[in-house]
Amino acid sequence: MGKKNQNDHELIYQLDGKPSFGVAFPLGLQHVLAMFTGNLAPVLILIGVLKLPQDQSLRMIQCAMFVSGLTTFVQLYPIKIGKFQIGAGLPIVMGTSFAFVPTAKNIGLQYGLAGVLGGALLGSLVEVVMGFFYKPLKKFFPPLVVGAVLITIGIHLLKVGVDYFAGGVGSSDYGSPKNLFLGFLVFAVIMSLQRFGKGMWKISAILIGLIVGYLVAIPLGKVDFSHITEAGWLALPVPLVMPWEFEFHLEAILSFAAIYIVSGLETIGNTSGITIAGFNREATGEETSGGILADALGSTTATLFNALPNTAFGQNAGIVSMTKVVNKWCIAMGAFVLMGAALFPKIGAIFNAMPSSVLGGAVITVFAMILINGIKMIAKAGFSERNVIILGVTFGIGLGLGGDPNVTAQLPGFISFIFKDTVACVCIVSIIANLIFPPSKEDKELAKAAMLEEEIKEEKALVLE
Template identity: 65%
Template sequence: MEIVETVETAASVNAKSLEQQEHDLVYQLDGKPRLRTAIPLGMQHVLAMFASNLAPILLIAGACSLNGADTIIMMQCAMFVSGLTTFIQLYPIRLGKRLRIGGNLPIVMGTSFAFVPTATTVAATGGIGAVLGGCLLGSVSEVLIGVFYKYLRKFFPPLVVGSTLITIGINLMSAGAGYFAGGVGSEDYGSIRNLSIAFLVLAIVVLLQRFGKGLFKSSALLIAMVIGYILCAFLGMVDTQAIMEAGWFSVPKPFHFKMTFSIPVTISFAALYITSGLETIGNTSGITMAGFDREATETETSGAILADAGGSILAACFNALPNTAFGQNAGIVSMTKVVNKFCIATGAFILMISGFVPKLGALFAAIPAPVLGGSIISVFSMIIINGIKMIAKAGFSERNVLILGVTFALGLGLAKDPAAVAQLPSAIRFIFSDSVAATCIVAIILNLIFPIKDKEELEKAKAALLDS
């Protein structure tokens, strides 16, 4: 009897030991937890970024007046490329001894909102072909940042990134307001029904972000969209024809749209890729600090930037907007401390598989405008807040205030009046026709013209750069 009890006790202890090992494994970078553990943790990341990953596609498809079928193709490709680029971040491609594409970190990639204002401007004159062509060629600037990161990082302090983020947020707010009211040009634009639905969706996002826990908090956008979607379906506001006609399976096809290229468009997108790269730098450092209690290494940061650039090149070839590291997913890592690559990879795999299901893309393409506006307008405002935070890190010295004043004067002032720059050479005129590109380029130039001289201020700038 005693022998049997001893064996049962040993088995119980062994089972607890295996369970503890499984629990500890998710907090380690490498290792392969069981699927029943990995899949829920991976799905958490997918749910947190799913809506934000597809929303920029809806905005650009609307700006380019694309039909439902083309919009669904873009959504398929966006899901597929985001999953594939996340895989590359998790399991890097090595390029010799020093370089690699991928950070070898739990970084989740998705479609960037930062390119939407410029893409909208380009789409007005050149259509989706010009947008994708600019995204493809402009990515060279981020490739260079990744390759020469060690030498170039000093040229892109928080002042440059912060002012650019603020301009992006301000431009996006107008687009968000248009969707909030029901979509510019709609017959019931600004109606009580549209505004009520949008305010309801926004309220759900705010309440979940403020009081929600765990998955409910990280998936606030998606939950709010689903509730708004169902309400609109009951009110007859959802066009289900495209959903019914969409197939269940289709392979994402590259080069669906014919690209066109021009130097001014390329310059505008190249400036935005700098901001995207710096955003990836910040998220990479945030993940290593939260998950490993250390700064990101030069190799990790360089690899993450190159994966960002490579994913954006893939996105352009696959009819989607550029990718970037998603801050909300870095926030999940910070909150849960789950850094296991295999767990994140299960989510990336699910995201890629979703790209082969056109009906899923059609389901999102049919989201009524007020639902989309109510959910994403808070995202746009957070972009502005993040820009303010970055500028605050740099401080408000006399030099910084001067640079900010001139940057916003030209980027948000002069660039907002096309007639004022109509007599300039075409390349410069095009840059100033887009306030985001103008803000970024002017900020970089002014930081080079007025270098930091004061020793104390220099130390503060270095500390802020490391924090970002």
């Protein structure tokens, strides 16, 4: 092995340093392939729900890619402000969060995109507070709370995924054999690659499934190429250039604020996961605080660019855990690709022309995994009598009453709206129930035992991989 190749091989397992382009670029590209679809799918879903015009849709897609790359750079190379830093200084990849889709959908249908952007903008202040004071606040958001919220998000998103699988709500051929065939085809390709694929084939399973479904949809007459040909070749993503004024509604802000809590906790988990897997240590207070603040900054920036909030992507943290490649320069190559793709509207037009059933075949499994991750988090907390009571209250009030907005329609405005947004309602009810029923010594011991058992299982799974 030559000296240069040996240095590159050593550098990719170190946080700092610059491996050669030939080594760094492919390693960065695999991160883009793993998250590219997940980054754009929430935007595509909201575009479909709100039925936005073609030019506005393309700009949203373009800005989502740009902000994702920009915020990833902030996570890699933090901004120092006094004794605080914005960014973890770790190999964290940022992207548009699925967690906000149900809330964005509900608010968008009532107040339009202006209400979505306004609520997301001011709601992000909650994550700023979490970033500065995450240690004393962390006790209010144990795995039981986060798990319940993730389950609720997964349940709501599955309904969205099913609608896309069938061709999209309001489509003239909803549930047609063509749509179902395309959905099942994409689903089968992804599952096959996840089961039998290795390396890049497995990591890029969702992207490959979408490509196969897209190509098959062309001869079936499901792809409209006119918007692709009309889209420009080059355009800069510029903030606040769309014909929307931000609208600020208290109920929308509160709903988004509740989801930002979950987003911040996911970032904490991904930050710790990366440091444990890559450096065999817990994340420092500065890294965790910086990661949350970068999450908040990325979300604020995304709304200013007329896109949806950002969060740390778990699948990319998983890649770091599996490969042990922690070099920031390698991840930066992927961020360059994302920002470069944002300069070409035709890329956005290609994704925007994707048939709903093709997208549905891909995201339905992603949404199911969100639900399963929620169940895993609750399992880590254990099923003590106290925890079962909290879950009963959370799902009975939050998911039960929150699932039927007519029941609470006569309550004061902002309370009524929170019950309309089931995800926010579950989050708030779960936090309150967790405070009313504090954990006993036995509960804490059961939670520790359950978490230890889960960690052992995860380590065994990684060894088998």
